[in-house]
């Protein structure tokens with residue numbers, strides 16, 4: 097089955113991974129701006145990173161017939177440095193006409209600190225004033241619940257934010273309903289150990305349904321599996337779910353959400 | 367949307383995986399218990415959480431995964447901005 101991975105960090109992956117993705121039916125990917133494995137020393141380093149996302153990765157993906165889209169922002173981890181963050185946010189407008197840039201993300205919280213909350217709020221403001229889609233990273237482990245509630249507080253306090261234009265990512269059993277009940281889209285990350293397994297993701301789908309929900313591999317610096325989405329497909333199939341239901345989660349839903357961006361220049365395969 | 371399968375089918379398919387997971391927990395707790403100076407972790411809040419989580423597993427009602435997640439989560443403070 098052809099699928100879209102709506103959250104994968106290809107800058108951290110080797111070219112062979114693109115080949116594996118292509119062989120497993122991956123048609124398109126979206127790559128949020130995130131941490132580079134180390135804290136960058138200047139805003140210029142982010143300009144280079146944004147070029148890498150919008151030019152180099154897009155071309156590298158195209159060599160394997162995969163359409164590459166991306167998101168721009170200062171990530172929650174490096175947002176601890178408020179002055180650097182503001183310089184990075186000021187760079188973003190120069191990339192906002194670039195094809196394939198879907199919006200602002202992944203912004204959010206990491207350790208739920210006041211500095212992270214300040215920069216998160218400023219980036220929500222930036223996205224709202226530029227009418228951009230938003231992709232949100234929720235914290236890990238014991239910080240996830242509190243961080244998700246803080247994120248929802250910030251979103252709710254900005255009347256310009258339309259929930260249907262926001263994707264809240266890395267939801268799990270205890271946060272998925274918070275996101276869906278607020279009218280937001282949500283993403284489940286299939287990740288060994290710290291996030292969801294394919295089986296748990298299907299359990300969640302069976303509880304909350306298939307509206308406004310998608311799955312991704314996150315494929316990043318940690319031990320992660322870039323072809324996790326096909327494993328979710330196999331788990332859904334083995335439980336007897338219809339192909340149309342599976343396709344909605346791994347293809348139609350990301351397509352509907354991304355189509356709200358005017359720079360989503362996607363061409364479906366015949 | 368709900369489960370498409372009968373509980374019996376699910377148990378047939380998942381019994382070994384659940385048994386495997388429980389054995390891993392048992393062996394993990396044994397590993398800690400057999401460690402040197404085990405008294406030093408007697409009041410460790412992480413162990414307390416683990417023991418509370420084990421009680422959740424023994425409950426009859428579903429929604430255990432969500433309740434275990436909440437047990438391992440920091441509580442929400444509505445005045446976080448101040």
Ligand SMILES: [Zn+2]
Nearest residue numbers: 128130202314
């Ligand atoms: Zn990410």
